[in-house]
Structure formats: C-alpha cells, structure tokens
Amino acid sequence: MRISTELLKGVLEGIILQRIDAGINYGYEITKNLRDFGFEDLAEGTVYTILVRLEKNELVDVEKRKSEMGPMRKFYQLNQAGKERLNLFWQHWDFLINKMTELRKEN
Amino acid sequence: MRISTELLKGVLEGIILQRIDAGINYGYEITKNLRDFGFEDLAEGTVYTILVRLEKNELVDVEKRKSEMGPMRKFYQLNQAGKERLNLFWQHWDFLINKMTELRKEN
DNA sequence: TTCATCTATTCTGTAATACTATGTAGTGGT
DNA sequence: ACCACTACATAGTATTACAGAATAGATGAA
Numbered sequence: 001m002r003i004s005t006e007l008l009k010g011v012l013e014g015i016i017l018q019r020i021d022a023g024i025n026y027g028y029e030i031t032k033n034l035r036d037f038g039f040e041d042l043a044e045g046t047v048y049t050i051l052v053r054l055e056k057n058e059l060v061d062v063e064k065r066k067s068e069m070g071p072m073r074k075f076y077q078l079n080q081a082g083k084e085r086l087n088l089f090w091q092h093w094d095f096l097i098n099k100m101t102e103l104r105k106e107n
Numbered sequence: 108m109r110i111s112t113e114l115l116k117g118v119l120e121g122i123i124l125q126r127i128d129a130g131i132n133y134g135y136e137i138t139k140n141l142r143d144f145g146f147e148d149l150a151e152g153t154v155y156t157i158l159v160r161l162e163k164n165e166l167v168d169v170e171k172r173k174s175e176m177g178p179m180r181k182f183y184q185l186n187q188a189g190k191e192r193l194n195l196f197w198q199h200w201d202f203l204i205n206k207m208t209e210l211r212k213e214n
Numbered sequence: 215t216t217c218a219t220c221t222a223t224t225c226t227g228t229a230a231t232a233c234t235a236t237g238t239a240g241t242g243g244t
Numbered sequence: 245a246c247c248a249c250t251a252c253a254t255a256g257t258a259t260t261a262c263a264g265a266a267t268a269g270a271t272g273a274a
Contacts, residue, residue: 001198001199001202003199003202003203004117004196004199005117005230005260005261005262006116006117006120006230006231006260006261007116007117007118007199007200007203008117008260008261009113009114009116009117009230009231009232009259009260009261010111010112010113010114010115010116010259010260011114011203011207012260012261013113013260015207015210018210018211019210021214022213022214023214026222026223027222027223028221028222028223029222037206037209037210038202038206039206041262042261042262043261043262043263043264044222044223045223045224045225045261045262045263045264045265046260046261046262046263048222048223048224048225049224049225049260049261049262050260050261051223052224052225053260067221067222067269067270068270069220069221069222069269069270069271070220070221070222070268070269070270070271071221071222071223071267071268071269071270072222072223072268072269073221073222073223074222074223089111090211091108092108092110092111092114093114093207095108095110095145096110096114096118097204099144099145099146100118100122100200102144103122103125103126103144104125104197106129107128107129107130112231112232112233112259113231113232113259113260115231115232116230116231116232116259116260116261117230117231119231119232120231133251133252134251134252135250135251135252136251138251148233149232149233150232150233150234150235151251151252152232152233152234152235152236152252152253152254153231153232153233153234155251155252155253155254156231156232156233156253156254157231157232158252159253159254160231174240174241174250174251175241176240176241176242176249176250176251177239177240177241177242177249177250177251178238178239178240178241178250178251178252179239179240179251179252180250180251180252181251181252
C-alpha cells in the first residue's frame, strides 16, 4: 500500500528509532527491513537523511565497521537520549491513536 | 498533551474532514471543538489554511451564512470527492496503525 | 582485464505541511 | 468608548520525506 507521504512525517523517525533499538543497526538493512515490512515505497535516501539527523541531534552512537560484503557500514545504537526520545514518541503515538479512535466514533 | 507537530502532518487534514462530516461545519467551531478534544495547542491559523486547501482541492462545498454573533461564517460540507478522500484517509490510517503495532511488538 | 551487479552511503534540491504572528471585522455588554 | 468574543485570512518560517544522482567497495562472469 502506498500511503500518503505526509502521513509518515514524524512517524518515520520513530519507526527508525524503534528499528535501531530492535537490532537493525545500519541504513541499508533498515531500508530493506522496512520495505519488506510493508513500506514498499520507502526511499533509501529518506532513511539516510533521518539517520544523519539522529546523529546530529545526538540520539545515537555511531561506529564504522567493515562489511562482509561491499563498503563500510555505519552502525547505529540508541544512547540514553535516543531511548528517551523513542519512549516519548510512543507516548505521543498512543495519545494520537486514542484521540483518533474517539474522533472516529463520533459519527 | 503537546504532541510533536510533525506527527500531525497528514493527520490533521483527515481530522478536519472527519469533523466536517460529523457536522462541525465552520472554522471557528472546528478549532474550538478540536481544542476541547485534546489538541489544546492547535492554532486557529492552521485550521483555516487547511480549510482553504480543502476548498482549493474541491473536496468541500462552501456556503456563507450569517452568524448570530460576529461576522459571516463559512459553512463547509464534504462533496463526493471529499467523502472519498476521508475514506482513503482512514484506509491509510488503518494500514499505518497496523504496521506500527506489529513493529512495536518486534522487541 | 572489463563490465555488470549488489552492497552501502552521501548530498542537492523540491514540495507539502503545520505553526507563528499578525491583521481585519462584526456583535454585544458594561 | 472600551473590551471580550466571534470569525476569517495570510505572509513568512521550519521541518520533513522524497526524487535523483553521485560515489565507492566487493564479487563474479565474460
């Protein structure tokens, strides 16, 4: 399903934080994983922009490691701030889906 | 709760379409209603920009009517295209929350 | 060697969106 | 006259996801 890209704004950062936390640790793999997951049209460039942003905002620790295949990989891990951000994201998300569900019921 | 405004992108248009469909038909009322509903920091200007956009995209029919209080009101109603858009929005929304719920479970 | 292919990252520019801030205007009460 | 409330509009800004292209290393086939 190709959902409106606007709907992904704000959400995608949370998704990627969650993926990193779940052990999907570098850009290429994250992209593939999310595409398999159903976000088929997710652009590779989008994932990398978000990773750069996470790094700039100091939500992740980064380490370059050799790949068994192809060029060097950049491995990401959530630091304390990153974990808090992920937590906050889920809070916001829960708030939103609750409100949306209520709203939908009203007629 | 003050949720990240990025999280509202794409969502807010859907919310407003839903409100119009539910019989909340003009900007000022929509703003108040949504603020009461929990979106406390929702800016009035934001609602009006979205209403203008809906009109420009021909998703709504518009009618000016006298108010009992204050200046003229602009009453909005969903036309066929608007109803289809609202429908599509909920489809996208359902897709997204399903995916998010799955994702969250993984670890 | 040469070429394609897969892995992996980076960067520039663009469109869409919500928000800030501000302005305009009508009505009613004191 | 003054203020609060109702009601709409809009210019400018920041953030974001995406398109598209470039770069680069490793592998295998011709």
